[in-house]
Amino acid sequence: MNLIADLHCHTIFSKHAYNTLRDNLNVAVKRNFKAIAVTDHGIGMPDSPTLSYFENLTSLPRYVESICLLRGVEANIMDNEGRLDMPERVMESLDLVIASFHTTCAKPGTREEHTNAYLNVAKNPHVHIIGHSGTPEFCYDYEEVIPIFKKYNKIVEINAHTFICRQKSVENCRRIALLCKEHRVPVIVNSDAHSEFEVGQWEKALAMLASINFPEELVINSSWGRLKEYLIGIGVKDI
Ligand SMILES: [Zn+2]
Ligand SMILES: [Zn+2]
Numbered sequence: 378m379n380l381i382a383d384l385h386c387h388t389i390f391s392k393h394a395y396n397t398l399r400d401n402l403n404v405a406v407k408r409n410f411k412a413i414a415v416t417d418h419g420i421g422m423p424d425s426p427t428l429s430y431f432e433n434l435t436s437l438p439r440y441v442e443s444i445c446l447l448r449g450v451e452a453n454i455m456d457n458e459g460r461l462d463m464p465e466r467v468m469e470s471l472d473l474v475i476a477s478f479h480t481t482c483a484k485p486g487t488r489e490e491h492t493n494a495y496l497n498v499a500k501n502p503h504v505h506i507i508g509h510s511g512t513p514e515f516c517y518d519y520e521e522v523i524p525i526f527k528k529y530n531k532i533v534e535i536n537a538h539t540f541i542c543r544q545k546s547v548e549n550c551r552r553i554a555l556l557c558k559e560h561r562v563p564v565i566v567n568s569d570a571h572s573e574f575e576v577g578q579w580e581k582a583l584a585m586l587a588s589i590n591f592p593e594e595l596v597i598n599s600s601w602g603r604l605k606e607y608l609i610g611i612g613v614k615d616i
Pocket of ligand 2: 387569
């Protein structure tokens with residue numbers, strides 16, 4: 378499977394990442410991608426950018442050379458009610474909102490509590506992508522929640538970074554992918570790059586999907602036509 382966009386990438390504005398937006402874009406150009414997103418961590422994480430950084434993302438152009446540039450955030454799920462750390466008006470101004478749990482922002486609870494959090498995130502109209510939800514600290518009832526993600530038009534992320542830095546999540550990712558296949562839930566494979574060297578590095582995630590014969594048509598970033606249609610559908614302008 379060939380992927381044409383990486384929609385979860387960090388820059389030095391998340392202070393534990395190592396490259397600039399321009400560096401990431403250069404990789405996208407070199408790899409002949411159609412799109413890339415800038416999705417730094419939401420303001421609830423201690424070393425995240427300021428709110429005004431997100432408010433000002435509209436100053437970025439839609440296209441840089443031939444690459445469609447999407448302005449996003451990886452919002453933090455802050456509690457077991459599924460509350461996010463970003464103001465609604467700012468999320469509305471962005472193209473893409475990924476919602477993820479991180480132990481630096483939320484205290485892990487019980488499986489039932491995480492299930493409740495994800496059910497509320499599923500219903501949040503500002504959220505587009507459910508980020509790396511295989512994290513074992515925040516495990517939830519996959520059987521119950523995955524079909525609900527579909528009901529509310531959420532895309533489930535298969536996060537390639539997990540295969541490098543969250544090894545304990547790999548089996549959970551496989552289970553999540555199998556349920557997405559069973560319930561026909563669209564997924565996106567993203568690198569979650571924290572340096573330019575990780576942009577588009579998703580081989581292990583793709584190998585996992587291949588091992589379960591995951592249908593290519595459910596991988597939203599495996600075709601520009603499919604991704605573009607999705608982006609227009611969620612209101613992204615000028616693409
Ligand atoms: Zn994350
Ligand atoms: Zn991330």
